[in-house]
Amino acid sequence: MSRGRNAQCIHPAVRQELCDFRQGLVTRREFLTRATALGTSAVIARGMVGMAAAEETPSEAPPGTALRIQMEVRPLKDPRTYDWSEIANISRGWLEYLVEYNRDGSLRGMLLESWEASEDAAQYLLHVRPGVTWTTGEPFTSGDVARLMGYWCDRSVEGNSMAGRLAALGDPQTERLAEGAVEVLDDLTLRLNLAYPDVAIMAGLSDYPAACVHARHDPATMLTDPIGTGPYLPEELVPTQRAVLVRNKAHAWWGAEADGWGGATLERIEFLDYGTDPASWLAAAESGEIDMLYENVGTFIEVADLLGWQRSEVVTGATVVLRGNQQALVDGRAAYADKRMRKALQLAIANDIALELGHAGLGTVAENHHVAPIHPDYAEVGPTEYDPALALPLAQEAGFGDLEHELVTLDDGFTRRTGDACAAMLRDAGFKVSRKVLPGSAFWQEWKDYPLSITEWNHRPLGIQVLALAYRSGEAWNETGYADAEFDAMVAEALTIADAEARKEIMARIERKLQQDAVIVQPFWRSLYRHVRPGVLGAEMHPSFEIHLYKLALEV
Template structure:
């Protein structure tokens, strides 16, 4: 990254034209260290809380315990929160928006974002004592680029490294130089790779990985000792492994961490907390945010691009008709959905899934609310008598949002019904439901979200949206390093999504986590990440 560009960005941040978070994400994704980025703002990087932790103890966390699979196929952060104890990442996305090196020591990107140099952190070892090297990095990138692997969401993020004819890593895409350098040669510019290295499916596995994350070595300080889907999981400190991260993050202090599944009803989470059966929760939602405050626990909040979408799957009639999709958008008021569905704790969105916290966001104005026009479109499409069944999970805010949307469809004159599916089975068919709700987690960049959810060949394209113009503009946007310039194309992408009626995307979530005052390192993360090596109890 050119230092002159970094200085320009810093000046924009200082005078208020650019938010601090936007600056930190932009600068660190292109190679500036977090310390240097903060320094350009005249600030010191936040200190970690490692000195406050006492040695030992067992920490109990309320969190869903989902069935594990190959990490590149992970589709929920809860999976990664457990395996993060031993399967670590090349890059870490921080609460303040910075992207910091983890198993990498750093990186450089050329001016047109087609050549990357990844520098592997020296001194890292696997839990069996063997060194972690550049060959391990290359192996994982090769795995991520395998389009033939079932559920591999990473492949859609690394198209610039993939041979379109073989659906595998291009022969000239990755070059290993010794033990500590990996060079990437992209077939087209893409500025999203570093941010993608930090996403939860990007856990680093060893070269002898057989597909089971519970039966593999890792580079982290913990090891799995218990895993029962829908009930509980536990990890314990690996006392036989000299963990490399002690010098960077401080020692991993807890002896044991337990993840306990209390289902999807927040009432059961609160009951466990008030009974002293857990020390922290994965997330606090809805009215329970205020209820948890009564425990005297710490409340932590994160600004996010996390959201919920209500979408018609375009492989199902009548959602293959843009008039029907637009009618659903026009019949629902996003401000009301935020208030009734999420108790107003967030910001109103505009039906295009790119957030103001994204550096490449473009403000194309609010979405329209026009129930009369909605019914006109529905009649024009010959679907005035269609029954719209909105399917949702049986939790708090997603159910409430779907209930409110169904009520507004009825108010507009449409026929609407609701179906609530238990959390234990909802996700078995989440990409196939005709009309349903899905929550999406935070990503650092807007182009990441669009690549994951709306590109024609994306692994998580639950809408079945396919648009050649959209794909072409998105690919061009991925190659533009300057976020202001990228936002010009983002305006086109956002407009296409909204005019095509792809989703009702009503709000951006502020997310919350409560934890006992004795717990350290449990602050809410924008992407719901839990870092086991930073957790602990207050030193007394």
């Protein structure tokens, strides 16, 4: 932990990962995620596995260009409470991140230049990138990072999922940043002293609620008084209609001078909201109203191909989850608190059919535990049982055979179709099922509280990161209401194991625990697609739906 800032410290676990890669035991993506999370630079990690320079380096293009992106436009709010990627994709124009997660699975420093993890991953030495300034002209320093750790660790803020990501820095008694958890060593260096090891902490700092805000930040004035470190400023934001970013010509963006970065060539970026019906997105593409889709789904992928637009595809851990909320009441009864009722849902739903009908087969079948084969710490435990003949009798045994289940989904493409497919299979098994399909503005407001619903979940670099976010007791994003001390203890133990191969043993136990408790029906992993018109550069589909605005450009 005492090496100089220009020295590259290779973590002992990374050396073992490299041996595993060379023996064919891990994939290149798995190696990159594991190595960079522990402090190996993305450039060095790629070189260790024989890769060329990063594909994310933006192509050069002349200034004076504008780009129009189809994307839902949602209201801004306090970034640590962000719960949709689309919100962050707009504020990325001026609110940047300490760490960036890239398409190839690597983590690289943004406002951090580099970091080093101790052998047990209980300490991290962070090096702040020199030369970064806020739009106010103030330098971005290690003091800002220390302040941000306190901002993120505040559990009193409703919906603050960052507190869970940084739980190892928090004090469970005060629900704030623990005393001594952050040491500022100088203007560009600080140390994180974790209460217990956490291998996912750097990956958590790359997630979209981890936007870096100024000390003067006020969610109410984010648009009228936008302070950040990025190259753009917001000009307009009208929810459900449009948002506009323009180049901040008064601010010298640090990335323009950073070696090998370049980028931020656009003068204007427009986000245009055409609703949740993919047909309207393709109509806008065909009529020349947009240059880029946020994503494309189902049969509309072929339609965009026929338009001559360029397709980008990425295999991911993105998914949808059907869950009964164990804390919710249905007709005065906590139906989904009963494991037998939850197991009945699993028995009645064929995950392969949900994939075929819900997402046109564009993905892989999942195993009802929310850890994907693409995750470095995935353990193969096999699927859960599918036997619809056993489903209703088990629900009847629990006293819920006569219950009418209202399955709620967003009114979009694949989520709605997946909901329709699951509802049909439940009816075929003998259950009473009604459907409620809500527009985005209604669904988003109460997405965690519906008794039975299907929710979209983004890909994240590590499986254990997803489990800690979504299923640990009391976490802001725990929509299942699941609270199990044994599960929490296993997650805490897994977070302490730096070697992902060694972590797989306990990951297998965690995955089986989720299956045995029938916490979710998680039918498939999505392949994600994006189309852009010819001439759009730097817009390849990201596994977590991120749009790195500084990478976007247009050919002459």
